[in-house]
Amino acid sequence: MSKLSDQVDWHYVMREFWNVYRFSSAGGSKPIRSHQREVRNRLSAEMEGDPPVLVREPKTLPVCAWLNRALDQGLLERTAPLVRALRHVTDELTWMYGYERVPRGLIRKYGYAELMGPDGPVASERLILGLVLFGPRCTYPAHSHHGISESYICLSGVVSESNAGVYAPGSLLFNPPSKAHRITTGDFEPTLLAYAWTGTSDKLRNQKMGFTRAPHRTN
Ligand SMILES: [Fe+2]
Structure with a gap:
């Protein structure tokens, strides 16, 4: 099993993730600022411990055509x-749906891949980091x-998100625990x-990127 310090490409993914949470603005929001700090602190602590990088079987999904x-x-x-x-770790990513039954509208246009978490690739019990990829005109319920x-x-x-605004690259969207959110993507890209x-750790270990339908209409 290799360590993060040996996996230079993964090391820099973690570093750049940290930089995003260090240098993006909280827009004056205290809860967002404290969430950014929490992500940074947990990530710094993990990097200092030189965590294992677990070997996972790479998998693609139809949405990867847009990657x-x-x-x-x-x-x-x-x-x-x-x-x-x-770009230097994309061949190693394990793209997943996270649902037992995938909503039809998501089969070709959605997938997520973990970067750090209890199942790796970079091992952590305290923080999950990952990517979500959507095709154009996709609704994530x-x-x-x-x-x-x-x-x-x-x-x-x-x-x-939830028809509340349009977010371009560099934007941060924050969802506190239990807040229902629905995502739609642009027409062409x-x-x-x-x-x-x-x-x-308990909550992180037992949740996947799947959704629980909100009990009420949120859109
Ligand atoms: Fe979410």
Whole structure:
């Protein structure tokens, strides 16, 4: 089993992730600032411990047809340093749906891949980091995460959350525990989001990127 310090490409993915959470603005929001700090602190602590990088079987999904375009577009944006680092690990990613029954509208247009977490590739019990990729004109139904604080960073494309705004690369979307959110993507380009989840080890271990339908209509 290799350590993060031996896996130079993964090391720089982690470093650039940290930089995004260090240098992106909280827009004056105290809860967002404290979430950014929490992500940074947990990531720093993990990196200092030189965690194992677990070997996972690479997997692709139909949405990966859009990955090159999403990465190319992402290289033009202010979060390009993270996108550039990600390009060197894309062959190793395990893309998943996270549902037992995938909603029909998501089969070709959605997938997520973990970068750090209890199942790796970079091992952590305290923090989950990953990527979500959407094709154009995709709706990701309302969902919430119990006991997990979540942020998405837009790396490529444009996204709207719960019809409340339009977010371009560099934007951070924050979802506190149990807040229902629904995502839609732009008409012509794929959207690549990075995400970070913080919570107790127990909650992190037992949740996947799947959704629980909100009990009420949220759109
Ligand atoms: Fe979410």
